[in-house]
Amino acid sequence: MNVGMLYSRIRKDEKLLLSELRDRGHEVTKIDVRKQRFNIEQAPPAFDDLDLVIDRCLATSRSLYVTQFCEAYDVPVVNSPDTAEVCADKVKNSLALTRAGIPTPNTDVAFTKDAAMEIIEDFGYPCVLKPVIGSWGRLMAKIDSKSAAEAILEHKATLGHYEHKVFYVQEFVEKPGRDIRVLATDGEPVAAMVRSSDHWLTNAAQGAETAEFELDDEARDLVEQASDAVGGGLLGVDLMETGDSYTVHEVNHTVEFKALNDTTDVDVPAAVVDWLEATAAERQEVTAQ
Amino acid sequence: MAECVECGADVALHDDLEVGEILDCTTCGAELEVTDTNPPVLEKAPELEEDWGE
Numbered sequence: 233m234n235v236g237m238l239y240s241r242i243r244k245d246e247k248l249l250l251s252e253l254r255d256r257g258h259e260v261t262k263i264d265v266r267k268q269r270f271n272i273e274q275a276p277p278a279f280d281d282l283d284l285v286i287d288r289c290l291a292t293s294r295s296l297y298v299t300q301f302c303e304a305y306d307v308p309v310v311n312s313p314d315t316a317e318v319c320a321d322k323v324k325n326s327l328a329l330t331r332a333g334i335p336t337p338n339t340d341v342a343f344t345k346d347a348a349m350e351i352i353e354d355f356g357y358p359c360v361l362k363p364v365i366g367s368w369g370r371l372m373a374k375i376d377s378k379s380a381a382e383a384i385l386e387h388k389a390t391l392g393h394y395e396h397k398v399f400y401v402q403e404f405v406e407k408p409g410r411d412i413r414v415l416a417t418d419g420e421p422v423a424a425m426v427r428s429s430d431h432w433l434t435n436a437a438q439g440a441e442t443a444e445f446e447l448d449d450e451a452r453d454l455v456e457q458a459s460d461a462v463g464g465g466l467l468g469v470d471l472m473e474t475g476d477s478y479t480v481h482e483v484n485h486t487v488e489f490k491a492l493n494d495t496t497d498v499d500v501p502a503a504v505v506d507w508l509e510a511t512a513a514e515r516q517e518v519t520a521q
Numbered sequence: 522m523a524e525c526v527e528c529g530a531d532v533a534l535h536d537d538l539e540v541g542e543i544l545d546c547t548t549c550g551a552e553l554e555v556t557d558t559n560p561p562v563l564e565k566a567p568e569l570e571e572d573w574g575e
Contacts, residue, residue: 241554241567242541250539264541292572367574393571437574468575484575 233512234259236278236285236307238298240266244490246288248501256505265294275305284512285309286466288486292320292365295486308515310508311465311485318462319485322364322400325462326482332461334454335479337472338403345385348399352381358404361388364395367484368437374404405479407472410434412445414469415489415500417507419459421447423498425491436491444496451478458483466504523561527551534561 235258239246242262253260263278263285270276279285285302287309289295299316302309311319318324329336340351352359352375361373361384375381388396410428413436414421424447427440434440447455455469458480468487471478493500522531530548542555543566552566 239541241543242539243543247537247539247542251537262540290573291570292574365572370571370574486575488575 233283233509234261234281235508235512236261236263236282237288238263238265238285238295239288239290240264240294241290243290243488245488248490248493249286249288249504252501252505253508256509258505265289265298270298270301272304275301275307279305279307282307284508284515286508287311287316290486292367292486296320308512310511311467312463315463315465315467316485319467319483320365322362322482323398328461329458329480329483332457334457334461335474335477337405337479337481340401342399342401343397345389345399348385348401349381351399351401353378355401355403360402360404361385362400362402364398364400369433369435372433374432402481404432405472405474405481407434407474410440410473411481412451412471412473412478413492414447414451414455414471415487415492415504416455416459416467416469417504418464419456421452421455422503423492423496423500424451425495427491436488442491442495454478454480466507523563525549525551525553526563526565527553532563 235253250260268276285307287295287299295316299309299313303313318328323341326336326339342348342351358374358376361375363371373384410426411434412424412426414424424445425442426445427434427436427442429440436442458469459467462483468484470482471480489500523534525532525546528549532544532546538555538558540555540558544553546553553563554566556562556564
């Protein structure tokens with residue numbers, strides 16, 4: 233197959249995928265989205281004869297728009313623009329999980345400092361303030377006191393993008409010093425790991441230690457449900473342990489897997505390419521009918 | 522080898538170099554983007570943007 237890879241930066245994750253695709257004899261068209269122009273009717277020449285496009289854009293804004301263009305050009309894209317739209321925004325993500333009946337941390341959203349302060353006082357301390365768009369644990373605040381809350385809300389209201397004036401406040405979950413990352417293809421777990429840290433943030437990007445994690449039936453079921461809730465695809469589902477159960481705090485749509493690949497015996501890029509092949513074949517069947 | 526556009530030091534390149542890949546200059550610490558592989562060309566990498574990530 234001819235796979236288009238949308239990118240603006242080739243990380244180790246993309247190199248692993250490129251290597252696996254080429255080793256299997258697939259043609260790969262790397263498409264640097266910074267160099268493209270996307271007409272509302274006519275696809276750029278780089279999109280000619282592609283069987284499938286995989287969106288590996290590093291920037292959320294690019295990912296959201298380029299996947300829309302792929303759909304408009306009738307070029308199959310993973311993940312779909314619908315999935316991207318839900319996963320890229322923490323509010324939409326939380327709403328989708330809740331709508332599907334999946335346990336997720338209690339969350340309130342407000343649009344002014346005063347309303348956000350009221351939420352924080354109601355939740356009590358600590359609680360967590362997150363940007364609605366963002367990743368790698370950046371700009372996340374664990375709020376321990378009223379004075380800290382006032383300062384952070386003031387900063388957010390004064391500085392930055394309008395999205396920082398959407399105040400997303402979440403209960404603080406007392407996780408056991410770790411959270412769980414599951415890479416899944418249409419809800420089927422490929423591999424999972426725990427990310428452990430003394431810090432309250434346990435993102436791999438923040439330097440958390442990783443170890444393989446064996447999912448039990450409940451976790452597998454939640455991963456499948458969470459995948460369905462956001463529209464399916466190649467996803468990173470994040471869970472936290474809450475005593476004898478789990479809560480799903482978010483689903484990521486341009487999932488990074490290099491840390492997972494180093495942690496598990498599973499050949500993650502091979503599993504992803506297996507899924508890409510199956511997805512492309514499925515799309516061809518649908519088109520032929 | 523290629524030359525760091527920031528400090529002029531030699532930057533070691535590996536065999537499976539990809540256009541779009543980011544390298545660190547071990548001399549000055551600059552992040553460099555591979556813009557061509559044949560021959561290798563390095564440019565200063567874009568600054569981290571707020572919406573980058575998963």
